[in-house]
Amino acid sequence: MNTSIVKIGHLSHRYSKAWAIRNISLEIIQKGVTGFLGSNGAGKSTTMNILCGVLNQTEGTVLIDGIDLRQHPLEAKKLIGFLPQNAPLYLDLTVDEYLRHCAYMRLIPDNKVKAAMEEAKERCGVAHFSKRLIKNLSGGYRQRVGIAQAIIHKPKLVVLDEPTNGLDPNQIAEVRSLIKEIGEERSVLFSSHILAEVQATCDTIRMIEQGQVVFDGSVDDFNNYIAPGALVLYLQQPPAIEELMAIPGVTAAKVIARNKIRVSFDTTPAIAEDMIKYSVERGWRLQELHLERSSLEEIFAKLSNKKK
Ligand SMILES: Nc1ncnc2c1ncn2[C@@H]1O[C@H](COP(=O)(O)OP(=O)(O)OP(=O)(O)O)[C@@H](O)[C@H]1O
Numbered sequence: 001m002n003t004s005i006v007k008i009g010h011l012s013h014r015y016s017k018a019w020a021i022r023n024i025s026l027e028i029i030q031k032g033v034t035g036f037l038g039s040n041g042a043g044k045s046t047t048m049n050i051l052c053g054v055l056n057q058t059e060g061t062v063l064i065d066g067i068d069l070r071q072h073p074l075e076a077k078k079l080i081g082f083l084p085q086n087a088p089l090y091l092d093l094t095v096d097e098y099l100r101h102c103a104y105m106r107l108i109p110d111n112k113v114k115a116a117m118e119e120a121k122e123r124c125g126v127a128h129f130s131k132r133l134i135k136n137l138s139g140g141y142r143q144r145v146g147i148a149q150a151i152i153h154k155p156k157l158v159v160l161d162e163p164t165n166g167l168d169p170n171q172i173a174e175v176r177s178l179i180k181e182i183g184e185e186r187s188v189l190f191s192s193h194i195l196a197e198v199q200a201t202c203d204t205i206r207m208i209e210q211g212q213v214v215f216d217g218s219v220d221d222f223n224n225y226i227a228p229g230a231l232v233l234y235l236q237q238p239p240a241i242e243e244l245m246a247i248p249g250v251t252a253a254k255v256i257a258r259n260k261i262r263v264s265f266d267t268t269p270a271i272a273e274d275m276i277k278y279s280v281e282r283g284w285r286l287q288e289l290h291l292e293r294s295s296l297e298e299i300f301a302k303l304s305n306k307k308k
Pocket of ligand 1: 016038043045046
């Protein structure tokens, strides 16, 4: 059974006067990658900082694997690995020195520290840089070291705040596949502004805007959030536009290329079926038909506007 590793209930936080997040309730499953989306200032970092026990919430509860984070912070934090937005790296330490320090901070017993370090380094692909000063690593490798410190104690939940920010496309791809790998055996929550990244990496998406949840579902649900409103038909014997316009449910029809017509429709569910039927009956010789879906950016914009 895939129960929740995180249960957030009616979480609110106020920095001074203004509320940064307001009445957020959500759950995160035990395994897999959850993307945390939202515009700048939506409240992602605030939520993640509270979730990792770095910030105390003004109101609401956070349960990590059933443990109340506020009441039992030590027990709950043992289950969490966190890479904040600015990776907490000591640039003048070598990778080994830094990870050893992190292992002690995580209370890993002395006789298990070496093995824990080796496993985290191996996992994150930094073993060959063990003796290198962190300040001499590229951005992508520094981020990997940041992720290594977040998994060194084998937490059930790994929280990564914009882990690919500032990386080049190759580094982004590498960090993404690392996140996916980690998600195979534990729960990963990561925030990002990059929609394609969230779509490619995550199993589920939570989106917040102006401190409130505006989407909570699977990547497929996200992609289908806006119901398609147009069909593109490729017809060898296309009819006159007027003939298409006369079909019940069709609101517009436009030639977009030779033999290619975009047909807009209202909420008629069987429009694709109808088109196939008419094509056969009237000899339009349908070659291809596809629904025009909204882009991720359009979906993001629509969800963002939910709170405006
Ligand atoms: N220390 C702070 N003091 C006062 N206000 C803050 C503080 N930190 C964040 N805020 C405000 O809280 C709101 C939520 O900020 P938060 O950093 O959580 O958003 P975010 O979604 O992580 O944004 P970004 O994607 O830009 O990092 C914003 O209006 C921000 O200005």
